[in-house]
Amino acid sequence: METNIVITVLMGLPGAGKSTLCEALASTASDNPYFDGFIFIHVCFDTLIPLSLQEKFVEDKKAGVEDTTESWKQARHEVYLNVDKLLSCLKTDDYDFNVFKLFNVHKTSLGKDSKVVILLDDNFYYRSMRYEYFQLARKHTVGFMQVYIDIDYGIAIKQNLNRAHTVPEAAIYNMAQKFQHPKPRENRWEDPTFVTQSSGGADLKCFGNMVLNRMSFPVLPVENNESEKEEARLICSRNVAHQADLYLRSLVGKTIKEAHKKGSTNSKEFSARVNAARQYVMVSVRKGSLLFPPNLADNIDDNNRESFEKFILEEFQKSL
Incomplete structure (x- = not known):
């Protein structure tokens, strides 16, 4: 069984270069021989859950607002539900204007032989955050893989300063302490993980080959x-x-x-x-x-x- 869709979870500290890598893939896809027929859909969590709203969640939490946690969970769950809808549309060749518009997908760009790569651009520092999208891949019988931009905390701090909207240094430090690095040897579902120390120096040929491999081996439903x-x-x-x-x-x-x-x-x-x-x-x-x-x-x-x-x-x- 094969598929033409792969869910790709990008993880790393703020400032690691996840969005930069997504934008580079999307902009060079048509000119790069490694990505012939590829369509990249960039799902940027900072766009879908604006940083201004994220900052409000943080301030509300400090102020002791009781429903802050639930609001944050709900905001992330809405992204999950919309990715679920997007996969349904792609799998059935259906068209949901609101979903396609949300992810900036043009129906005309999707050909019969298109290879669709959904780039989930977030920090994903908890393993449980990543696993729920593995389960989504299983639900739709599509490919799944991870991209880990593994950079030093100090480099993340420096690169964060060049972002349009910087993340507080304390927040990056806290995330670095909590970060659950991928462990493919312990967790078989994390085995397809592409690791790079730089978004600009990523081996695109290796990445493209891994995507093709995941299309050949989608996540299958569990019978039991x-x-x-x-x-x-x-x-x-x-x-x-x-x-x-x-x-x-x-x-x-x-x-x-x-x-x-x-x-x-x-x-x-x-x-x-x-x-x-x-x-x-x-x-x-x-x-x-x-x-x-x-x-x-x-x-x-x-x-x-x-x-x-x-x-x-x-x-x-x-x-x-």
């Missing part, structure tokens, strides 16, 4: 729905374990530092005890013997991080 659910649960549990490990390591350093200030404990013995407590909690998390509240069991993000860290802290203190 339980297998798909188990796969989703596994991805979520890895996310929870990763976040727990990061936070526990910070707790170890903080706890030992505070004990040193007080000077009331044997430094070597106390450090060993603290690290043993961290390991005990992590083993419980990985084995699944630590029972998380329902809202913390599936995925950890900015919406529930505070509750998650409070829960882990309590378990850590019990183990000391």
Whole structure:
């Protein structure tokens, strides 16, 4: 089974050059022999969810506005739903004026032999954000791949200054700390990942070959729905374990530092005890013997991080 459509998720820090790469692909497609017959559809999240609105979400969150998180989720979900509609139109050769207009797609540009590449241009720093589009590829039986512009945090900061709308440095730093890098060896669905250290120096021939490969091997439906659910649960549990490990390591350093200030404990013995407590909690998390509240069991993000860290802290203190 083959397809002529590939969903391509671009990930990287703000300033990495994701939009630059998308624009370069779209503008050079007709002149580049590697992309003969390709149609690139650039889905830019910063256009669909304007930076002014994103900044408002951030300010509302700081001010404690209760529905900010839900508003942010809804804005992203609207993009997802429209990409879903776009795929339906492309698969059935249907025409939805509003959807095509939203993504700046001209019906006349789509030929029978066109190879359509949907470029999802966002940071996608959580693996769960990327996985939902893998599931969408499965729903429509189209190709799926990822593009990771892997640049140093310092370079991202410098390149961010050249953007028309800069992102606050603190926001880039926070995202860099939370970024869940692709791990194809652990997650088979991440295996088709194109990695480059520069949007301008990307190997376009290699990229084009990967797209063609994904067209030859689209994501197929799972016959056993339980297998798909188990796969989703596994991805979520890895996310929870990763976040727990990061936070526990910070707790170890903080706890030992505070004990040193007080000077009331044997430094070597106390450090060993603290690290043993961290390991005990992590083993419980990985084995699944630590029972998380329902809202913390599936995925950890900015919406529930505070509750998650409070829960882990309590378990850590019990183990000391």
